[in-house]
Every structure is written in C-alpha cells, then in structure tokens.
Amino acid sequence: MASIYEQALGAEFRKLHPRIQERFGFGSRDRVASIGHGTMEQVWYAKWAVAPLLLGATRHIMFPQGGRDIPFNIRNYAYVDSFGRETVTWLRAFRFPGAIRKFDATMIYSEKRSRIVDYLGSKQHLAVDLELSAEPNGGLRIRSSDQRFYERWLRFPFPRTLTGTADVCEWYDDEAGCFQIRVQVVNPMAGPVFRYSGTFQAAFVSVAPHDIPLDAKPLREEARE
Known part of the structure; x- marks a missing residue:
C-alpha cells in the first residue's frame, strides 16, 4: 500500500529526493519508525502571540519560546488508528535550557477530501x-x-485571521549529508507568528504495532475530518 504522502502526491512523489522518498514512503505495514535527531539553528516566536502560544503549548501546538542551536528530535510512527485510518505521527521535541517543548501532530489521508488532514x-x-x-531540490513542501x-x-x-498558515x-542536503527543515507560521493580518529551521539525521528502527509508545498517540482521536 502506498504511504499517505504518496497517495497525496501521486506521480509527483517520484520527483522527491530518494532519501525524502524513504522518509515519507513507509506505512504501518512496514513496521518501522523514522527517528531523527539534530539541531534547530533558530527557533523564533512573535512576542505579540505569547497568549495564544501559551494556550497551544498546553496541547503541544507550538510554544512561546525561542533560541539558537536548540537540540531537536522528531519521531514519525505509522499505525492504523481506532477508526481504521492509516496514520503517521509528527512528534517534535525542542530541548531548551530548563524546558522541553513539544509540537505534535497526526496525519491521515482523507478519501473524502482527497488530501492529507493534519x-x-x-x-x-x-x-x-x-x-x-515536490520542490525543485527534491524536497517536500507542505502548506x-x-x-x-x-x-x-x-x-x-x-x-485564518485568528490562526496562521x-x-x-x-529536503535532503547531499553535500552536508543531512536532512534540512524550515517551518514558518504566518498570520495573514499580523505577520510571522512562529518559525524554526535546522538540520537533523534520521534512521529507521523496527517497531511492532504493540511497541509504539503510548505518548506517540493522541490522548483523544477525532473521527471528523
């Protein structure tokens, strides 16, 4: 079965760099997880957005903290959720001095919407x-x-005026031999809200369905897409 990202991209999936195809080409039947470790060169947030980011932090959606050279890890597990949907996790942890901040998400491919729902x-x-x-450099762009x-x-x-895009x-940098990531969240009226960028290494590890950590799954699953 094609991964949720291959379903969403179709033939364009083959335009991705081979390492990006590997990272986004697995599913629950493969019984593996992609585990990455690296450093975010910059994590930034808008000071005016402290209140909503504090609220988001309680549910692992962004956070009001910034810095440079922040240790980072990302865990992508694939599993079938309680509604029978192929699901991939994005579990991001930023290790600031004195605090670990998390930014979590679970993605499915929605047949109803013909796209990925995050x-x-x-x-x-x-x-x-x-x-x-698929970007010209073989990277995957998600908007x-x-x-x-x-x-x-x-x-x-x-x-959208109350949140951000x-x-x-x-993408994979052949010269540096690592994955690179750039994320920016922008409010259409107030401007940039949150961003981070940096590099990481990622590798597959074998994971049986019953061995997926409890913290990899949401506290509540929503049937509505």
Whole structure:
C-alpha cells in the first residue's frame, strides 16, 4: 500500500529526493519508525502571540519560546488508528535550557477530501487540510489551508485571521549529508507568528504495532475530518 504522502502526491512523489522518498514512503505495514535527531539553528516566536502560544503549548501546538542551536528530535510512527485510518505521527521535541517543548501532530489521508488532514496537538481538536508538492531540490513542501475546530459537540471552521498558515519544507542536503527543515507560521493580518529551521539525521528502527509508545498517540482521536 502506498504511504499517505504518496497517495497525496501521486506521480509527483517520484520527483522527491530518494532519501525524502524513504522518509515519507513507509506505512504501518512496514513496521518501522523514522527517528531523527539534530539541531534547530533558530527557533523564533512573535512576542505579540505569547497568549495564544501559551494556550497551544498546553496541547503541544507550538510554544512561546525561542533560541539558537536548540537540540531537536522528531519521531514519525505509522499505525492504523481506532477508526481504521492509516496514520503517521509528527512528534517534535525542542530541548531548551530548563524546558522541553513539544509540537505534535497526526496525519491521515482523507478519501473524502482527497488530501492529507493534519490533526494538531494531543487531542486532535484542530484539523488542517494540507497541500503537498515536490520542490525543485527534491524536497517536500507542505502548506496548510482550511482549518476546522472540533471539541465535543462543537464544530466550526477556524478563521485564518485568528490562526496562521504553515509553510513547511523538508529536503535532503547531499553535500552536508543531512536532512534540512524550515517551518514558518504566518498570520495573514499580523505577520510571522512562529518559525524554526535546522538540520537533523534520521534512521529507521523496527517497531511492532504493540511497541509504539503510548505518548506517540493522541490522548483523544477525532473521527471528523
């Protein structure tokens, strides 16, 4: 079975660098995880956004802390969720002096929407449609579009003016022999909200379905896409 990223990109998946194809080409049947370690050269946030970022930090969605040369790790596990959907985790941890900040998400391929849906945070209360493309350097670019808020009986589109649009690019640098990543979140009215960039190494490790750590899965799964 094709990975959720290959389903979303179709033939364009083959335009990705071979190392990027490896990182985004596995699924639950492969019984592996991609584990990465590196350094973010810069982590930055807008001072005006402290209040919403503090709220987001409680659910592992961005955070109001910045710095340079921040140790970083990323864990991507693939599993089938309780609704039978192929799922891939993005578990990012930033090790600041005195604090570990987390930025978590789980992604599925939605047949209904014909695209990947990204559930942000630890309780899948924010669902974001993603647009994927292959970059000229063989990298994968991910841009967010429509967002929806789910909390118990509540459901409503989340206005972009109250949140931000994410632009993520991950590529493999042959000369440096490492993965590079650049992430920026921008509010259409107020400007940049949050960003980070840096490098990391990643390798596959064997993981049976029952060995996926509990913290790799959200505290609550949302059926609505």
